[in-house]
Amino acid sequence: MSNPTYQRKQPPSVASTGKSGRILLLLGVTVILLFLTDIALGSVTIPLPNVLRILLGQETEQMAWVNIIYKIRLPKAITALLAGAALSVGGLQMQTLFRNPLAGPSVLGVTAGASLGVAIVMLSSGTVTSLYAIQQLAQASGWIIVLASTLGAAVVLLLILLVSFRVNDNIVLLIVGIMIGNVTLSLVSIWQYFSAPEQVKDYLLWTFGSLSGVTPAHLSILIPLVLAGLVLVFFSAKWLNGMLLGENYARSLGLPVGRARILIIITTSLLAGSITGFCGPIGFVGIAVPHLTRSLLNTSDHRMLVPGTCLVGATVMLFCDMIAQLPGYTTTLPINAVTALIGSPVVIWIIMQRRNISANFG
Amino acid sequence: MDKASPILTTHALAVGYRQPTRRMLLEDLNLELHPGSLVCLLGPNGTGKTTLMRTLAGMLRPLAGQVYVQQNEVHRLKASQLAQKISVVLTDRVDTGNMDGYSVVAMGRYPYTNLMGNLSQQDQHIIRWAIETTETQHLTDRPLHRLSDGERQKIMIARALAQDTPLILLDEPTVHLDLPNRIGIVSLLLKLVRETGKTALMSTHDLDLALQTADQLWLLQGKTLLTGIPEDMVLQGKLAAIFQKEGTFFDLSSGTFRLQVPSRHTVRLQGSGHARYWTQRSLERAGYQVVADDASSPLITVQQEHGQPAWRLNSRGATVYYTLGDLMEGLTGESYL
Numbered sequence: 271m272s273n274p275t276y277q278r279k280q281p282p283s284v285a286s287t288g289k290s291g292r293i294l295l296l297l298g299v300t301v302i303l304l305f306l307t308d309i310a311l312g313s314v315t316i317p318l319p320n321v322l323r324i325l326l327g328q329e330t331e332q333m334a335w336v337n338i339i340y341k342i343r344l345p346k347a348i349t350a351l352l353a354g355a356a357l358s359v360g361g362l363q364m365q366t367l368f369r370n371p372l373a374g375p376s377v378l379g380v381t382a383g384a385s386l387g388v389a390i391v392m393l394s395s396g397t398v399t400s401l402y403a404i405q406q407l408a409q410a411s412g413w414i415i416v417l418a419s420t421l422g423a424a425v426v427l428l429l430i431l432l433v434s435f436r437v438n439d440n441i442v443l444l445i446v447g448i449m450i451g452n453v454t455l456s457l458v459s460i461w462q463y464f465s466a467p468e469q470v471k472d473y474l475l476w477t478f479g480s481l482s483g484v485t486p487a488h489l490s491i492l493i494p495l496v497l498a499g500l501v502l503v504f505f506s507a508k509w510l511n512g513m514l515l516g517e518n519y520a521r522s523l524g525l526p527v528g529r530a531r532i533l534i535i536i537t538t539s540l541l542a543g544s545i546t547g548f549c550g551p552i553g554f555v556g557i558a559v560p561h562l563t564r565s566l567l568n569t570s571d572h573r574m575l576v577p578g579t580c581l582v583g584a585t586v587m588l589f590c591d592m593i594a595q596l597p598g599y600t601t602t603l604p605i606n607a608v609t610a611l612i613g614s615p616v617v618i619w620i621i622m623q624r625r626n627i628s629a630n631f632g
Numbered sequence: 633m634d635k636a637s638p639i640l641t642t643h644a645l646a647v648g649y650r651q652p653t654r655r656m657l658l659e660d661l662n663l664e665l666h667p668g669s670l671v672c673l674l675g676p677n678g679t680g681k682t683t684l685m686r687t688l689a690g691m692l693r694p695l696a697g698q699v700y701v702q703q704n705e706v707h708r709l710k711a712s713q714l715a716q717k718i719s720v721v722l723t724d725r726v727d728t729g730n731m732d733g734y735s736v737v738a739m740g741r742y743p744y745t746n747l748m749g750n751l752s753q754q755d756q757h758i759i760r761w762a763i764e765t766t767e768t769q770h771l772t773d774r775p776l777h778r779l780s781d782g783e784r785q786k787i788m789i790a791r792a793l794a795q796d797t798p799l800i801l802l803d804e805p806t807v808h809l810d811l812p813n814r815i816g817i818v819s820l821l822l823k824l825v826r827e828t829g830k831t832a833l834m835s836t837h838d839l840d841l842a843l844q845t846a847d848q849l850w851l852l853q854g855k856t857l858l859t860g861i862p863e864d865m866v867l868q869g870k871l872a873a874i875f876q877k878e879g880t881f882f883d884l885s886s887g888t889f890r891l892q893v894p895s896r897h898t899v900r901l902q903g904s905g906h907a908r909y910w911t912q913r914s915l916e917r918a919g920y921q922v923v924a925d926d927a928s929s930p931l932i933t934v935q936q937e938h939g940q941p942a943w944r945l946n947s948r949g950a951t952v953y954y955t956l957g958d959l960m961e962g963l964t965g966e967s968y969l
Binding site: 369505507508511512514515516518519521522523524525526527564568569570571573 | 686689691710711712713714715716718719720722724725726727728729730731735736739740742743745747748749795
């Protein structure tokens with residue numbers, strides 16, 4: 271009435287929701303295709319139709335393929351899916367919580383905290399110490415590792431959060447996070463220095479990162495943990511959106527800021543901690559994927575970003591895994607190296623393209 | 633609700649910091665805000681304007697005393713209930729990334745929406761009303777970070793409107809804005825409180841605008857707060873007492889603070905209307921004191937020639953000038969002779 275030029279009948283968010291919805295659908299299809307391709311590729315290439323038939327339980331003639339798929343490749347592909355989604359969503363949450371575009375589980379020392387947790391379990395002398403023993407004891411000690419790495423992640427995040435109450439500057443906070451990560455890793459180094467060589471070797475192997483060390487028994491722990499974390503994050507999308515306005519505005523909108531912050535920390539520790547415990551510290555996915563998703567969906571709405579980040583994270587991780595296993599060769603590259611190799615250029619590309627990243631990140 | 637009953641009251645309220653050391657900024661405040669009014673909070677920097685605003689909004693705990701909004705104590709209300717009574721516009725910078733204006737305004741509906749924040753028909757109706765009232769239609773599909781400070785402020789005000797609370801607290805909403813934008817925002821608030829019966833409390837440094845628009849002024853003086861309608865505050869000399877600094881004086885006729893220029897010379901001035909007013913201003917700025925009867929001082933007569941002002945300077949001789957600039961030059965030349 272006051273302005274006749276205002277013709278919009280539909281709020282713009284509806285229109286962009288439709289577009290984002292289509293992109294999400296497309297991403298979902300991509301994830302499924304990559305998931306199948308990831309299973310098909312490896313030292314032995316299994317044709318896609320056969321992969322499908324084996325997965326549907328129709329073909330049992332090629333017992334070798336069936337074994338390869340069910341014992342090795344399917345768990346690994348599922349792990350890649352979970353790791354990609356969990357680490358990316360963890361990164362998204364931290365970028366929103368700290369309102370910092372460079373936040374992420376690996377930068378802010380969360381993975382370092384998880385590493386410390388794992389090191390405590392692996393390097394402390396005792397019966398359940400080596401990775402081998404852990405894999406033998408599968409489920410029981412799987413819990414120990416996950417608990418240790420999740421607690422380690424949570425401790426570091428809590429420290430950073432305590433600092434964030436006193437420091438309002440995002441850059442300062444980031445530096446503090448990096449320093450806390452360094453302190454944590456140096457504690458691990460000192461511990462390694464005084465540990466037996468076999469234990470150190472196990473720990474070092476773990477730090478390279480591996481998706482293939484996760485057994486079906488481990489998956490029975492990992493899947494519910496990650497799914498629970500993701501569901502919690504999905505339902506805190508409104509809170510995350512509110513946090514974008516800053517804590518004061520969020521509080522004035524009636525959001526329980528304190529509780530939201532604790533929930534974000536718990537879910538991030540759970541997601542990043544459990545994945546790190548099983549797969550080793552996988553870097554860069556957590557920082558790069560949320561940015562990639564924001565550019566792709568062109569939104570800051572977490573109701574779109576959370577599922578979007580899950581799918582993009584899974585896509586990136588499956589892709590990295592395909593490169594890591596070097597199709598046709600028997601060797602596998604450490605996944606940590608591959609994600610960094612792919613993730614770093616992405617981060618550089620985003621920064622170059624956006625220039626003013628802090629105004630843009632959301 | 634009874635129209636006359638205040639929307640917000642404070643009882644023996646003391647505000648200040650607890651950290652790092654307890655520091656009381658204001659104490660024993662017994663304030664009232666009435667529906668349908670625009671109140672401006674004025675005070676020198678660092679005297680506790682923001683602290684008071686944040687305490688009233690329930691973001692800071694009072695050092696002593698209570699704040700009541702519609703008879704409910706602010707600090708005992710649940711965050712979600714408080715959010716339906718008080719909305720705020722803060723000085724905090726917002727970095728919402730790709731989020732467009734509409735989405736930011738829509739966040740105003742958070743206290744009313746479900747866990748996923750889905751907007752009902754009524755929510756969308758109120759959002760549209762908030763956007764139309766603030767005349768921000770052209771900003772709704774632009775990302776917030778591409779907006780100017782003034783446009784962003786308008787979006788944040790629209791967001792506060794969408795929150796549909798009886799009380800809106802605005803902490804220096806006009807700071808960093810140019811004059812037309814400042815006037816735009818204050819007149820928007822004025823229109824709002826008149827049309828909707830909402831109450832707006834706004835802290836500001838804009839004495840001029842506050843004097844012209846506020847229904848009531850809250851003046852911070854030391855650790856207390858003086859309240860009253862602007863004109864009373866002026867006539868009682870309260871404004872002058874608080875803001876006057878060395879080198880300035882409060883001009884009662886114009887209601888503004890003016891720079892005090894030490895006068896070195898005296899002149900007599902004849903004439904009337906706007907031309908006379910601006911001539912006097914220009915003279916005072918240049919350090920001339922206008923006197924009524926001193927035959928030894930030069931006499932300036934403001935006159936009209938072909939509808940334009942002209943100035944006749946009677947000193948040693950008589951000269952006519954057609955701009956004030958020339959007149960000033962002429963005067964200076966004479967003074968040195």
